Amino acid sequence: MATIRDVAKLAGVSVATVSRVLNQNGYVNEDTEKRVKKAIEQLNYKPNEVARTLFKKTSKTIGLIVPDISNPFFPELVRAVEDVMNIYDYTVILCNSDEKSEKEKQYIGILKQKYVDGIILTTNQLESDEVLELGVPVVVLDRPSMHSFPSVIADNYGGARLATRHLYDIGCRKIAHIQGPTHVVNAMERFRGYRDEMQELGLWNEQLIIQGNYQLKQAKEATLRALQEHKMDGIFAGNDAMAVGALKAVQQLGLRVPEDVAIIGYDGIPLTEMTTPELSTISQPIYEMGAIAARILVKKIEAKPLEQLHYVLPVKLVERQSTQRRGTR
Amino acid sequence: MATIRDVAKLAGVSVATVSRVLNQNGYVNEDTEKRVKKAIEQLNYKPNEVARTLFKKTSKTIGLIVPDISNPFFPELVRAVEDVMNIYDYTVILCNSDEKSEKEKQYIGILKQKYVDGIILTTNQLESDEVLELGVPVVVLDRPSMHSFPSVIADNYGGARLATRHLYDIGCRKIAHIQGPTHVVNAMERFRGYRDEMQELGLWNEQLIIQGNYQLKQAKEATLRALQEHKMDGIFAGNDAMAVGALKAVQQLGLRVPEDVAIIGYDGIPLTEMTTPELSTISQPIYEMGAIAARILVKKIEAKPLEQLHYVLPVKLVERQSTQRRGTR
């Protein structure tokens, strides 16, 4: 690999001059510039990013910490971040935290040692934010930001109301909610939305709450039990995986979806189109969330002003077969 | 951030000594070692990885190039790579190539400028391997390796025969195959397996080949057409997404799965458990593929000998409802 010295020698100039043409800073004679460029070409010279980083303390690299890339919510988010970062010539280090604040801390340490220019943090947990008091630009994604970090989330509360209301609109009156883990803020926001809407509709009934943990299997079993104990004609699941679980439970009991029980999920991940019947869901603008977070981070890195600190993106009701309007009731 | 000089000063020794205790190389007096360690602790000193990289030309970072992380086959693979690399203290830069050899080339260039210690390349395309003649350890994942790069793939040919045979075993005689893109080597291997098995069974018939492109939608439409033109009682899809497409097509025509048409997919991604009926599939050891590739790469980086250059991992038939044995025929 050629170095800047090689180029300088070949072009018959000093390294400073080569550096000047590389970084387009300072004055340099047209002729010399041409010579230098030719030498660069000839040697196929590419500046050593590491040396650059050491000097400039900026690595054109960011860290992206997600709980688990194999959770189907995240691939699209990660893709969006990567796409946008790529445009700005940043490279993305991917870290899976498994929601463990210890792993998160460890990664943050490593990322700093590598001089990453910024970090995007995606986590359902809170806590451990002390770790972040440490001088790297941070954007918080898919969870409310505690401190003054910029954040990007979707409207969980509103989405939950939307889902609940939709079930009501198609005729459901006994609407159950499969709740996500209670320590997950987003899940609690969705619960709040469900509760408020139900209360407003005068349908609120604690018996209709099903405890879930975001997993298909557990949701299926919990739903199976719930269906045998209580009557219900609609289920709003706190995420799509649990909606599939509910679907399987309902079908297993020989009930029809949507005729006997309508089901709606939350997130809008691709698998909702793969089930039979296809699942209605509240779709979050996943790609956009990632893209915005990335753009904000770039702005922070470049010390440009942000138009907005906290983004709450709107969600959308996606009506599919699992909540197909039934006649009158 | 404290530097090694700060530590040296505080401990009253030279930087060389500090470096010695950090890297456990060379001799150092027990007492001094203690003093140095204490100073490190007090200042919470973490060596600057960038400076280290510049000197040692090794970054404890690898590049992972995948076509598209949002394709459901890859998250688990990526997760596996990250998990293993994490154990060996490597960090992973994620790159999405979209199968474009141009993007691939560009990324490889960037990765080298960052002194990555190695690259894992996951791609269905061939070509552009010239790019790799360039001195970074490379492991090729999920595609056959052209050159002398180590590679990790699953047994596509065998898996396809297995799938075909399974359909035969449950009584199917008109077994169609939805083929993946013809430029994708793995898809062609699966096709070969299907063809050979069918020929051996004396059931081969070109009419039963359905052209797919790995996408659900296109597969659904192609299957819809095929079902109207030819009789068939079994479908072997070249991947799981297309199997879902086939499932939807069959159901849309009012036929029953598996009674009228049995369906089996390929890959074993999680969504196969989410459909109704659940899809049989040939499951690839996705996590293991990623993990092995990562371990091989580490060995190459550390210049240790590989036990094996090309890994072809076995696949497994997963029987679910979509190929539930029907009585006799």
Add this chain to the structure above:
DNA sequence: TTGAAAGCGCTAACAT
């Protein structure tokens, strides 16, 4: 056993 010094490849003052 320890320290001094050179240098990894680059950039940015400061001179000229």
Add this chain to the structure above:
DNA sequence: ATGTTAGCGCTTTCAA
């Protein structure tokens, strides 16, 4: 407009 030099933070000879 260009060159000289110091230094980013670390590691490794080489000397002591």
